[in-house]
Amino acid sequence: MSVIYDPVHWTPHKKTYDRLIAAFVFAYLALFCGLQLLLHPQITAETLVIRATGTLAYLMLHIILIIGPLCRLSPRFLPLLYNRRHLGVSMFLIALVHGIFNLVQFHSLGNVDPLLSLFTSNTQFGSLARFPFQSLGFFALVILFLMAATSHDFWLKNLSPPVWKALHMGVYAAYAMLVMHVMLGVVQLEKSPVLIALTGAGMFTVIGIHLAAAIRQSGKDQGSVRKKISGRDMETQQQAADSDQMFSGFVYACEVSDIADNRAKMLTISGEQIALFKYGNKLSAVHNLCKHQNGPLSEGKIIDGCITCPWHGYQYLPENGQSPPPFEEKVCTYDVRVLGTKIYVNPKPYPAGTPRPAALIAE
Amino acid sequence: MNQDAEFYIGWQTETPPGFARAVRRFIIGLCLLVPVVAALIVVFQSGFSGATFEYGKKTTLEGTFSRSPVPFLSIHSGINAAGKPVLQKILLVGPGKFGFDATAKYKNLQNGALVTLTGFLIYHDGKTGMQVESIENQAITGNQQPITDKQQPVSSPVTLRGEITDPKCLLGVMKPGLGKPHRDCAVRCIAGGIPPVLKVANTAGETEYYLLAGPKGEPINNLLLEYVSDGVQLCGRLDPEGDWPVLYVDPANIRRINKGALNPGNTCN
Structure with missing residues (x-):
């Protein structure tokens, strides 16, 4: 809690949380890049950055999404919720690196503006196989940006909690777009069933934990219902x-x-x-x-x-x-x-x- | 009732033991799971070609420039077993996602001109291209005569199945330089004047690359944009000679096919 504007109201738990986020990010990037260079030394630096940041941000989004329902299932996970906004902002920054590298790699140095290229290079919205999946990633990134930019009690107070909460529920729209971004993008190239299974497992984990939490909450809500007496x-x-x-x-x-x-x-x-x-x-x-x-x-x-x-x-x-x-x-x-x-x-x-x-x- | 005696508050210094234990387990679980996920992604991805883009390493070549059907530099690259000179064609492209002709000062370069050309080589699978950085005309001497090359297709019509992409990325500027994720980039490259290429693979795993031009050798880049990275079937006359075969096609006859049908073979008539 803070009554004055404070960029980050640091507590020992937040510092520990942030150190763990940093360690997780660096460990993942080191492991992913190390394995890539070991097994696929032909990879280009740009592709390495794009894949490392893309998979990391996607993985972090799954973790972010399961923390909420996990806490509904057991309050003992509440320390994970306490500083989740820093995890969210970190995930956005990593996703932003992924997005910028993609924009530069695939759309810059061409005959039209990179952003124009993003929306005009492929306009086959009527076909699932040819769907312009990069635009899905762009719009998901816009949602994640709005969430990251307002991940502060200053915005919570000024937007009002209901508006702020509604805005941050946009994470589910972003997640749905990112699942399609992956399925209609890189999965169309990488035909391995293992990669498809991993994407599916992530999605079913998120949905499954949310359903379990919803069922439990529904039971609690029903148990809490009281009717007027005569x-x-x-x-x-x-x-x-x-x-x-x-x-x-x-x-x-x-x-x-x-x-x-x-x-x-x-x-x-x-x-x-x-x-x-x-x-x-x-x-x-x-x-x-x-x-x-x-x-x-x-x-x-x-x-x-x-x-x-x-x-x-x-x-x-x-x-x-x-x-x-x-x-x-x-x-x-x-x-x-x-x-x-x-x-x-x-x-x-x-x-x-x-x-x-x-x-x-x-x- | 049955409420936990422990209660966690983030701004307090101590975390109750039960909460700390649960979080520790969660983190340990992540530490075990995440490396497995990362390893699975890396191991089961398709891998990358050995294509090479010598960006930053300038190479200078001397040869004969030809503009049609696509910009080439023809150079002598040694002598074959029969004692005859071996001709190698270098596909010329501009910087970024532009074709060779996008650079204004190169537009007046005469067909058949002897030139000294400096740029970055791009090569893969026996095909070579160059991102041209500078070019100089040479005076023709008695020993240096332009290499003459026929300009017309010689074969009867053939039908090929494959995937259209841009040769610059395919040769090594990007990995992967084809497929759905690369589609937008290939569209930009082809729209920028880089000649489109058809990658054809047969069941034996052999791959050939055919540069695509219109029936009279004219550029058809903009007519192919909607087919980029899709499986397509093209019918046309083939100039199979040299290290860059050219397929002269009528864009009206292009047919989109299932990518699963790409491998049965080169011909489908």
């Missing part, structure tokens, strides 16, 4: 009568014992995703999505009295949904009531940052 659902008619006024609009959430101390339970009530926290003998509810990158606050923890997002550590006070000063992020708050061991939540949200008294759990 008096008959209350323990006794007397309780219903006594609580008609007090519990109007409230929905049964769970038992007090269902929530671990300093942890939360996610609820979905009337489409509203709510994180219900228990801390000490108190209960508070806030909107489930972190203002930073829509991280699931219900998977967070109360640390130093603050709800702490599991993704990047953004914090909110449970009783008003406000980040502690000097930070300014706010989430919606909800009313919570306790009746015996049962917790009820009113799904009507208060404006972000509205203080609501915590419900007290009877001793």
